[in-house]
Amino acid sequence: MPDSARTLVFRSVIGWVWLGIAAIVCAYLLIDMAVRAGAWDAFLVAPWLLAIVWVVWVFQVIPRVEADEDGARLFNVLRIVELPWSAVAGVRLRYSAEFTLHDGARITAWGGSSRRMHRSLKRASEDPAEVEVEQLQRLHANAAGGSGTATRRWDVRAVVAGIAIVVWIAFSLIQTGGFSFGV
Numbered sequence: 001m002p003d004s005a006r007t008l009v010f011r012s013v014i015g016w017v018w019l020g021i022a023a024i025v026c027a028y029l030l031i032d033m034a035v036r037a038g039a040w041d042a043f044l045v046a047p048w049l050l051a052i053v054w055v056v057w058v059f060q061v062i063p064r065v066e067a068d069e070d071g072a073r074l075f076n077v078l079r080i081v082e083l084p085w086s087a088v089a090g091v092r093l094r095y096s097a098e099f100t101l102h103d104g105a106r107i108t109a110w111g112g113s114s115r116r117m118h119r120s121l122k123r124a125s126e127d128p129a130e131v132e133v134e135q136l137q138r139l140h141a142n143a144a145g146g147s148g149t150a151t152r153r154w155d156v157r158a159v160v161a162g163i164a165i166v167v168w169i170a171f172s173l174i175q176t177g178g179f180s181f182g183v
Helices: 014-036 039-061 128-142 156-176
Strands: 008-011 064-067 071-076 079-084 088-093 097-101 106-108 151-154
Touching (some): 008 128, 014 039, 064 128
Antiparallel strands (some): 097 106
16 A cells, blocks of 8 residues: 555654663673573574564554555554545544544554644644644545555564564473473
8 A cells, every 4th residue: 555655654663762772681681691590591592582572563663654656555553554545535643643444443553643632732833633634634535535444464474583583482482491480
């Protein structure tokens, strides 16, 4: 859907900061583990730390809204929703952008800016979330007719990465004899 040169992308910048912090801390811990205990022990601990990085990636970096004159693509946690403008009845701002479909369904975008809840937190004259929703509403209003339905699919990259980490954790537990709760 949104593949044109004039694609608008709304995402949180702070997600990349959190991912960088998580990656640096986890890399430090893995290197320290490899130096102090050995590469094998670091290999067995790695999936637990990668799980933390994966959670930050899925909840903070992946969520975004991509929109152009044809429609919008919402990247939510583990799901991607394709919305041609012909399937959208309206776009409004609640806590974040919410798309109302012609069939009455509502889909909330996890990506993009969130509404500032307190006026005292506003540093600029305009709320970025309001500006983003206005741009989405403008694209929706200027869209040509046509037919289309909303489609949902899994974010295969995120799901496969999560499954790989879970398998690696299971391997790690088998190698170490499982959880140890006693002394």
